[in-house]
Amino acid sequence: MAITVAVSNQKGGVGKTTTALHLAVATALAGRRVLLIDLDSQANATTALGVAEAGVDTPGSYLALLNNDDVRPAWARPTGIANLSVLASSLDMAGIELELADQTDRLRRLRPVIIAMSDAFDWIFLDCPPSLGILSVNALVASDTVLIPVPPEQFALDGMARLTSTITRLNDAGQTRITAPSILITMAQSWSPEKMRRATEIRQVHGDAVLVAEIPHSNAIDQASGERQPVFMSRPNADASDAYLRAAAQLILRHETKGQASTGAVEELVEQMRDSLQPAPATAAGRKQTTEQTGDQRPKRGRRRRRSNGDGPKIYRSRRRLRQAAGTAVLICAALLMMIMLLGAL
Ligand SMILES: Nc1ncnc2c1ncn2[C@@H]1O[C@H](COP(=O)(O)OP(=O)(O)OP(=O)(O)O)[C@@H](O)[C@H]1O
Ligand SMILES: [Mg+2]
Numbered sequence: 001m002a003i004t005v006a007v008s009n010q011k012g013g014v015g016k017t018t019t020a021l022h023l024a025v026a027t028a029l030a031g032r033r034v035l036l037i038d039l040d041s042q043a044n045a046t047t048a049l050g051v052a053e054a055g056v057d058t059p060g061s062y063l064a065l066l067n068n069d070d071v072r073p074a075w076a077r078p079t080g081i082a083n084l085s086v087l088a089s090s091l092d093m094a095g096i097e098l099e100l101a102d103q104t105d106r107l108r109r110l111r112p113v114i115i116a117m118s119d120a121f122d123w124i125f126l127d128c129p130p131s132l133g134i135l136s137v138n139a140l141v142a143s144d145t146v147l148i149p150v151p152p153e154q155f156a157l158d159g160m161a162r163l164t165s166t167i168t169r170l171n172d173a174g175q176t177r178i179t180a181p182s183i184l185i186t187m188a189q190s191w192s193p194e195k196m197r198r199a200t201e202i203r204q205v206h207g208d209a210v211l212v213a214e215i216p217h218s219n220a221i222d223q224a225s226g227e228r229q230p231v232f233m234s235r236p237n238a239d240a241s242d243a244y245l246r247a248a249a250q251l252i253l254r255h256e257t258k259g260q261a262s263t264g265a266v267e268e269l270v271e272q273m274r275d276s277l278q279p280a281p282a283t284a285a286g287r288k289q290t291t292e293q294t295g296d297q298r299p300k301r302g303r304r305r306r307r308s309n310g311d312g313p314k315i316y317r318s319r320r321r322l323r324q325a326a327g328t329a330v331l332i333c334a335a336l337l338m339m340i341m342l343l344g345a346l
Contacts, residue, residue, distance in 0.1 A: 011159030012130035015186035026248030038089035060088035073120035152198035213246035
């Protein structure tokens with residue numbers, strides 16, 4: 001039976017799709033058979049994996065919810081990533097809440113879809129839309145657990161509070177069987193004291209439910225989404241890449257071993273995921289390509305880029321940069337000294 005995770009937060013733009021996508025890819029890199037079900041009419045998770053939106057000939061999550069008795073694992077479409085398939089969404093999904101409104105089982109339409117897929121996959125991730133409407137409740141009812149991405153900002157925290165109280169109500173009513181909800185801090189900004197304070201508060205209030213890894217606010221993520229590929233593929237060394245691998249490893253171990261994951265076990269699984277990523281080519285041409293691929297971490301020769309790699313204001317990432325900065329400081333001091341001497345001579 002697959003372990004099903006709803007990635008949900010009522011607040012929009014908190015990183016649900018980015019998180020569902022990267023956790024699904026990382027879990028596939030760990031050798032698990034993974035299905036990502038896109039429940040959002042924006043279909044961002046679908047297209048981010050290079051898969052076309054669902055249609056009449058290519059069934060997806062919309063038809064699956066309408067005709068849940070017909071669903072077969074073949075409806076899941078393979079992606080360019082080994083072990084990872086997607087049940088594609090489409091714009092049609094925007095009208096589904098109205099279409100299901102009269103159905104008595106409208107909150108339990110997704111459960112049979114998960115059951116139909118369950119033997120073909122080890123993990124199923126659900127990318128939920130930004131609301132607590134019929135689709136999100138369907139996702140909660142069909143899931144074993146929920147993962148709540150939350151940036152350290154007030155409105156996102158409010159969204160999380162509403163979601164957790166909805167889960168409590170559904171659990172109490174026997175509608176859901178959500179255990180061990182996880183919280184993932186996303187878009188963290190280590191240079192903002194206010195955001196750091198909120199992130200600390202989230203950890204104090206929610207304890208072990210909060211995954212250890214924190215996803216930084218990252219240009220690498222932004223650029224990767226523009227290129228329609230997961231950040232692991234284009235920028236494997238970015239801090240955000242590392243954080244998503246660690247978050248996925250902890251989540252996998254939390255549910256597969258039914259306990260808190262030890263640091264050693266997380267490291268081991270992250271290594272396994274990294275090994276599954278394409279090895280860096282060893283040729284000169286390959287090195288050139290690798291440098292281009294990790295662009296935001298390795299400044300090109302001759303270009304002065306006093307900016308972070310997108311994962312925080314870490315200006316002096318390498319000793320080379322530090323030496324450059326020291327050299328510049330010495331030159332400035334020498335110029336100042338000469339000016340003072342000139343002024344003195346005048
Ligand atoms: N860690 C991050 N750093 C920088 N940008 C990010 C990060 N995570 C997500 N983003 C960007 O923020 C935007 C919103 O992210 P995403 O679509 O994942 O959020 P969402 O919660 O799924 O949104 P919606 O509620 O509309 O479905 C996207 O442009 C995405 O590329
Ligand atoms: Mg989304």
